[in-house]
Amino acid sequence: MSKYRIERDCLGEMEIPDNCYYGIQTTRMMGVSGCANLPVSFFPDMHKALAQIKKAAARANNKIGAMNDDIAEAIAQACDEIIEGKFADQFPLDMWQGGGYTCVNMNINEVVGNRANEILTGKKGSDRVHPNTHVNMGQSTNDTIPSATHLGMIARFDELVRELGLLSVSLRAKEREFKDVVKVGRTCLQDALPLTLGQEFGGYASVIERLKGQAVSMRAGCFEIVMGGSAVGTGFSAEPGYMDAFYAEISEQYGQTITPMKDLFDGFQNADFIVEVSGLVKKVAMTLSKISKDLRILGSGPRSGLMEINLPALSPGSSIMPGKINPTVPEIVIQISHQVAGNDVAISMAYDEGELDLNVWDATFYKCLFESFQLVNAELPILRKHCIDGITANKERCEKEANASIALSTVVAAALGYPLGVKVAHYCEKNNLSVKEAVVRMGLMTSKEADKLVNPMLMTNPKAAAQAVAEFKKEKHLI
Incomplete structure (x- = not known):
């Protein structure tokens, strides 16, 4: 058996190692990228959503008579295998790519095509299934990538909502625990009217609950996509009946109604939903940072600071000063807010720089948004478990300061x-x-x-x- 196969594209032909499911276009782009040294698949949501899209498109094309049964089912099987986590090493492309992630779309087209061809013929290649003709039938990078970005956010929203809910429960527990701990209020870092430590924590719980509600509402936008618009929103290349069949299939796969945006030309031109989501994730990060800054101040000391609360001691805080303990978890949270704020700026710039009939800055949207999701979703349980749940109050000190x-x-x-x-x-x-x-x-x-x-x-x-x-x-x- 040959160790290589010959693949061809519009630029010529190339030998591809036969153990690779990706093909010539992926290989070409691997040679001119690698700036981040981080693959797109580091955040797996894009490829899973693309596999769902390719599966739905194949079955839709089959239903309207545009694709043979065996090819459609082979494509669907290959997509299911990708969704299950197989072939993860076949998506090597670097996070930063030009061309509106055309190479990412072609990477999955090639992997699905080669695997589908292998299912039907026993070997890779395009004898029966071609990555463009079949796997990409009725589609374009310009509708698949933005749609996959929307669909990929569903799981991240679900995680965010769940973790915000758990954090609010912990904060409400502290509100009850500290309801009788009276303390000095502070405005402009100066003494102000008294309040209870429980009231302070109740305020923290309230904002987290409000953010959770906003996330629940915003999640609905993930189910509006631009599939069927093809290259510029006109839907050119799709067979009659494709869009209706596609949306029926993709809705069945996700178990929830997925619809096309009201105006596909708007959807192609404007990525404002990404900006909106990034803004919410940033708002969560900033809120967690503000709370964490408060906790650092309230727990400052132990003798020369406020020391109204005790934060859990997680590790020694100095290589030279014995007994010093740092507020490590709040400081992690604050640093994450710096990164998320930077990501939001980058996303805003990418939205602003989308020109004419397509916003091509998908790499910026995907890398920055999903990094922000990962950071915020990961910090929430750390803040809850290793900080909030272990906070105790210095009741006597609080009361003394309040009375004075x-x-x-x-x-x-x-x-x-x-x-x-x-x-x-x-x-x-x-x-x-x-x-x-x-x-x-x-x-x-x-x-x-x-x-x-x-x-x-x-x-x-x-x-x-x-x-x-x-x-x-x-x-x-x-x-």
């Missing part, structure tokens, strides 16, 4: 007027007193009244605080 805060003078302003509130704040600073001590010493309240009103926990409950202030004013004949 001059921001408690706000209750004086509410009960006795703003000018007196200012006087109390200045008196506290000058005499190194708490607000509760100051109002008693200044004769503004009795000890009993101060104990009731100048109470950080009371101030975390606006209804109860308003009622207490109203009763004080009534007793003092201020209203």
Whole structure:
């Protein structure tokens, strides 16, 4: 048996090692790429979605009488094998490619074609199944690659929604655990009105739940694709009935209705859905980063920082300072946000630079978007399991700082007027007193009244605080 086979394309012919399922066009592009040293198949979603598309197209063409039964079924079998994970080493192309990923489309056409031909004839080649004539029938790179990108995002959205949901559960558990831990609020990194640590974590839970809802809603856009548009949106080369048959087949494969975009010319010209998805993934990354920055501040210390919470100790934090522990997980999350933000900028530029009848910057869209998905989806369980779930509160320290805060003078302003509130704040600073001590010493309240009103926990409950202030004013004949 020969170790090589001869394959031909519009540029000539080439010897291809016979153990390879990819062919001449893939081989040509392997010789002029490799910038990233990272294959497109590093994120396998593209190739799995392309295999689904090729399978649906073959069966659709068979149903309308454009393709023989045996060829259609051989193509479908080859596609099923790819979907199962076989031939993963036959997709060697580098992530960065020109030509709108034409080479990626042809790579899978060649692998499917050679495998289908092998099923039918016992050998690779194009005796029965040709990569362009049969595997690519009724299609173009220009509709298969954008469609595969959309379909490939489905699993990534599902993972994102699941992990956001699990994180929100953990944050809600901390909200309940810390509901009685009163602390100083901070705005502009300055002391502000008190709140509970539980209220802070409840805010974190709420934004995660809101992002989860946005992801659920946005996921629907993955099921609108541009298959059937062929090269520029006209659908030229497809047989009559192909589009209806294709969408019936692809919907059956995914178990959910998949439809063509309302205007295929719009779909070819504009990749705004990719920009929208990237924006959401960036928003998740930025939100996780903001929460992580807060956790670093709240856990700073242990003696010279806030130290209101304890983060799980995962590893020594210094090669020279004994006992130092770093907030490693929050810092991972923050660094990931830097990369995701950069990816979003690249995607925005690629969208802006799409010209005329096709946006050809599929490599930028795919590499950057799926890298962002991978990073965010991977960091979510790490943040949850190795940080959030293990956080504990330093309740005594929080309460001490809350009671010492001059921001408690706000209750004086509410009960006795703003000018007196200012006087109390200045008196506290000058005499190194708490607000509760100051109002008693200044004769503004009795000890009993101060104990009731100048109470950080009371101030975390606006209804109860308003009622207490109203009763004080009534007793003092201020209203």
